[in-house]
Amino acid sequence: MILIVDDTPENLISLKKVLEKYNFEVDTASSGEEALKKVLKNSYVLIILDVQMPGMDGFEVAEAISGYSKAKETAIIFLSAANTEFRFIAKGYSSGGLDYITKPVDMNILLLKVQTFYRIYEQNRKLNEMQKSLLEEIEFRKEAERKKDEFISIASHELKTPLTSVKGYVQLLERSVDKGDTITVKKHLGKAQVQLEKLNSLIADLLDISKIESGKLKFNKQEFCIDELIDNVIDVMHQSSPEFKIIKEGNTKCKVYGDEMRIEQVVINFLTNAIKYSPGTSEIKLSCNIKGDGLFLSVKDYGIGMSEDQLKNVFEKFYRVEETSQRFQGLGIGLYIASEIIKRHGGEIGVNSTYGQGSEFYFIIPLKFNQDFDEL
Template identity: 35%
Template structure:
C-alpha cells in the first residue's frame, strides 16, 4: 500500500523559527522531516537520504537557495528530487522565473499560505509514493521474470535429461535383450539338439568324450548370464549406496598372476598373448573379489579391442600405493570418448558390434573409488589404451 511508503522531506532555512513553522506545516503520518540551517548542512543530508521533496529558502548566507537548487540538479543522486523555492522578496523581482531556471518545480512567497503549502506538499508526497510503488512493482516483475527464465531453463535442462534418460533406457533395454538372448539362444539350441538325439535314441551323442565339451559350453553361457545379471545388480547397489566392500589382506600380484593364467587361453586364441610384469609381492587390504572384478573388466576390454596384438599387464607398489595396469595396442579411444565411457550405459564409438552393456568401466570406477583409489586412462586412436589403477595400501573403509 502507498501509505506504507515513508516519504522524507527536506526543509532548508537559515532561521530556526522558519524551520519550526515550516516543519509544523509539512509534517504528517508516514513522513519524516529533516531540517537544515544552511546549504552545506542540506548537502550532507542529501548524500545520506532519499528525499521525496526539498523546500529551500532563497535568501541564505553563503550558498543561497538558487545555487543549492542548481547544484542538486547537476548531481546524479539528487537531480530528480522536486524542489520548491521559498522567498520573502516581492513578486516584482521575478524570483519565481529565476527559480525555474535553476531547476525548481514550484515557488512559494512569504508569508506562506497554509492551505497552499499543505496541498502542494501532499501532491509531491503522493507522486513520490506512487513512483516508489511503481518501482517496487517493476522490481518485483523483473525478479519474477528472472525467476521464470531460471525455471524455464531448468525445465528445459530437465526435459533434455529426461529425453536422454529415455534414450538411455531404450538403448539399454535393447542391449540387455540382445545380450541376454545370445547365451539363452545357445542354451536353447543345445537343449533342442540333445532332445533330438534322445528322441532318435542316439546314445553315442552323450558319450563321455562329448559330455565334457557340452558342459563347458553350457557353463560358458551360464557364466555369461550371471555376469550380465551381476552387472545390473551392481548398478542398483551403487545407486542405493549399498555396494559391498569387504577388505581382507591379500597379495595383489598373486591375484593378477591367477587372472592372467585364467585368461591366457582366450588371449592366445585371439592372437593377443599376455605379457605379465610383476617383480614381487604387493600386499595390502582390499576387497579381493571386487579388485579382481576391475582387472577382469580391463582384460576383457583389451581382448575385445586389442586387435590381435600383445597385451601387457603390470603390477607394482611405490610410495603412492599399489598399482596394476592393462595395456593393449588396439583401436584406441578418442578424446571425446575417454570421459564418456566411464558413465552408465556408455560405450566408445565403433563398439556397437562388441558384446557388453556399457556398465563395466562405470562399475570399475565406483569400486576403485570405494577403496579410496583412482583409475587413470591413457589412449590414442590407433595406438591402443592403457588402464591403470592406484590403490591405497590401507583400506578406505568397509561396507
C-alpha cells in the same frame, strides 16, 4: 545497470547522483548515437531516455534499441519536458517504452518506478532461471528414460544370445547322445559351458548394478597379496584367450588392504575389454607398481582406442561407444561397476587413449587401511 540518456549535462549529473545515492549502478550517454553504441557493448536493466535531443531523438533511439536482441529485456522510461501531448505519449509507448514521464520530474515517483522495474527484472530473471533449470531437468528425465529403454533392449538382446546358443547346443547334444558320439557330446558341452559362463557374467553385472543403486554392494576387506591375484587372473585369461599374450611388468611384493574378489573383478574387466577391443592384435601389457602410498595398476592394449569425447563418458552407467556397439557385445555397465568398486576403496580410476592406437585403463588404491572408506 541503468543508462541515462540526455543531451543536457546538468540533467545527467543530477539524476545520476540521486540514483547512485540509492545504490543503483548508473551509466550515462549525452546523445542517441552514444547511447546505441553503449547498448551494443553493455547490458542494461533500464534506460531512462530523454525525448528531445539533437540528431536522433528518444523515439528513434528506442526503435533502434528494440531491434537489438541483446536489449530485448531492457525496460525504457521516456522523459520529456516539451512533448507532453497524448500523441507523443502514445508514440513513446509504440516506440518500445514501458513508461512516459513528463518534466519536471518528481524524483520520488521516478525512484519508485525504477525500483519497480528492477524488481520486475529480478523476478523475470529468476523465472527464466527456473524455466531453464526445469527444461534441463526434463531433458535429463527424458535422457534417463531413453537410456533405461536402450539398456532394457540391450540387456534383453545380450541375455537372449547365450540362452539361444545354450538351447541350440542342448538340442545338438540330444542328437549326439542318441548316436553315441562321445567326442561331439564333449565339444557341444564345452561350447554350452562357455555360453553359460557368459550368461552368468551378465547376470552378475546386473545384480551388482542393482546393489550399487540401492547401496547394498557388500565389501569384505582384508589384506591380500596383489601379485598372487594378478598371476591367478593372468592364468585364467590365458585359458579363455590363449591367442593373447599378457605381459606383466613390475613386481610389488606387497600386501593390499581391500576386497580381493572385487579388485580381481576390476582387473578382469580391464583385461577382458583390452582383448575385446583389440581385434587383430595379440599382446597386452599389465603394469603394477607402488606410487607413493598407493598401488598403481594399469592394462594397456593396442586396439581401436577412443576419441576425446568418448573418454569423458566411458565410466558412465550404460555408456557404449556408438560406432562399436554393433561390433562388440556388452551391457555398458562393466566399467561403471569397476569405477564404483575403486571409489569404495578410496581410489582413483582413469583411462588414457588415442583413437586407432589403443587404450590404457588404470586405477590407484591406497595400500594401507583407511577407516573412512572401510565404513562406506
